[in-house]
Amino acid sequence: MKETAELIQIIDRAIDQFDGDLDELESAIGMLILGRHYGWRVMLLVHSPMTIRKYQKILGISHLREVLPEVGALAHRSNAWRLVDGTRNFWKAVRGQIRGVRSPRVDRQADGAAQKTRY
Helix, strand or coil, X not given: CCCHHHHHHHHHHHHHHCCCCHHHHHHXXXXXXXXXXXXXXXXXXXXXXXXXXXXXXXXXXXXXXXXXXXXXXXXXXXXXXXHHCCCCCHHHHHCCCCCCCCCCCECHHHHCCCCCCCC
């Protein structure tokens, strides 16, 4: 996992060298920033393999494993991660062989924080 300063260098280099639609650059940078907290395994469950490859190319990295933790401190908030954590189905889910796992949904309540009653 890279340190924050190294991630900023990756981002700055990607911005400087980018040629294309800014929404793609923005999404690639967003994935990298969120990946610091959720880990590369969650990012692989959230995004399609084609999208991951596109973002890696934009960022100038060969694999997310080079720059992100395997499982981040907030991975437990990811619905997709909770479905595959502790099973042998991670790579099947990444490849799309298990339906209904790929999801960008996160749940802050998974932290075990007390739910507040809404009136």
